[in-house]
Amino acid sequence: MAKSRIKDRRRVADFWTRKARAENFPARSVYKLKEVDDKYGLLKPGRRVLDLGASPGSWTLYAAERVGPAGRVVGLDLQPLAREPGPGTVFVQADALDPPLDLLTGYGPFDVVLSDLAPATTGQKSVDQVRSAGLARGALTLAGALLKPGGWFLVKVFQGPEADDFFKELAGRFKTVRRIKPASSRSFSPEIFGLGLGFKG
Ligand SMILES: C[S@@+](CC[C@H](N)C(=O)[O-])C[C@H]1O[C@@H](n2cnc3c(N)ncnc32)[C@H](O)[C@@H]1O
Numbered sequence: 001m002a003k004s005r006i007k008d009r010r011r012v013a014d015f016w017t018r019k020a021r022a023e024n025f026p027a028r029s030v031y032k033l034k035e036v037d038d039k040y041g042l043l044k045p046g047r048r049v050l051d052l053g054a055s056p057g058s059w060t061l062y063a064a065e066r067v068g069p070a071g072r073v074v075g076l077d078l079q080p081l082a083r084e085p086g087p088g089t090v091f092v093q094a095d096a097l098d099p100p101l102d103l104l105t106g107y108g109p110f111d112v113v114l115s116d117l118a119p120a121t122t123g124q125k126s127v128d129q130v131r132s133a134g135l136a137r138g139a140l141t142l143a144g145a146l147l148k149p150g151g152w153f154l155v156k157v158f159q160g161p162e163a164d165d166f167f168k169e170l171a172g173r174f175k176t177v178r179r180i181k182p183a184s185s186r187s188f189s190p191e192i193f194g195l196g197l198g199f200k201g
Pocket of ligand 1: 026027029030052053054055056057058059060076077078079094095096097116117118119120135
């Protein structure tokens with residue numbers, strides 16, 4: 001690839017990173033959620049949100065701002081958040097593939113389940129795709145247990161044959177499914193997002 005194209009991509013990445021710093025978010029990933037939220041209106045005042053793969057905490061912060069004091073955000077991650085969550089936000093340090101279901105059920109049912117879960121990448125495309133799809137399926141299992149009928153599910157998955165199978169599973173559980181590559185997602189990243197609208201219960 002030409003050096004100038006690599007530089008262009010880095011410049012785009014720097015734009016979102018600088019914007020996140022200026023707006024006091026711990027990660028640039030917040031703009032992926034914001035883009036989907038702006039278009040589909042997932043996060044409204046009073047809604048209950050489960051945020052899987054919450055660390056360092058940008059999605060949790062953004063969702064908490066959007067749902068306001070009448071709503072609730074529950075973040076879950078293996079790693080701690082970069083900063084203390086505000087009032088109305090709960091953080092659970094746990095494995096999304098072996099989740100504390102009783103605890104999470106106590107905070108539900110949820111209007112929205114978000115998953116930005118991502119594996120530590122190995123550089124081997126097929127291994128990373130399988131691991132990412134495993135996390136996406138874990139998130140779907142949790143959504144199946146904790147979402148209200150009619151609810152929304154936004155989930156990251158690495159593109160590949162595993163993701164295609166996962167999208168078929170999603171289509172069976174939601175009235176409408178969209179495949180989304182947000183503008184702030186690096187074009188060379190394998191990630192895409194699935195959005196399930198209208199959980200069938
Ligand atoms: C891309 S980061 C999430 C960024 C976050 N949405 C934000 O805006 O700050 C992916 C996260 O998935 C978490 N993760 C990966 N596997 C996990 C698992 N099995 N259970 C819980 N969290 C996991 C990682 O610890 C990491 O924090």
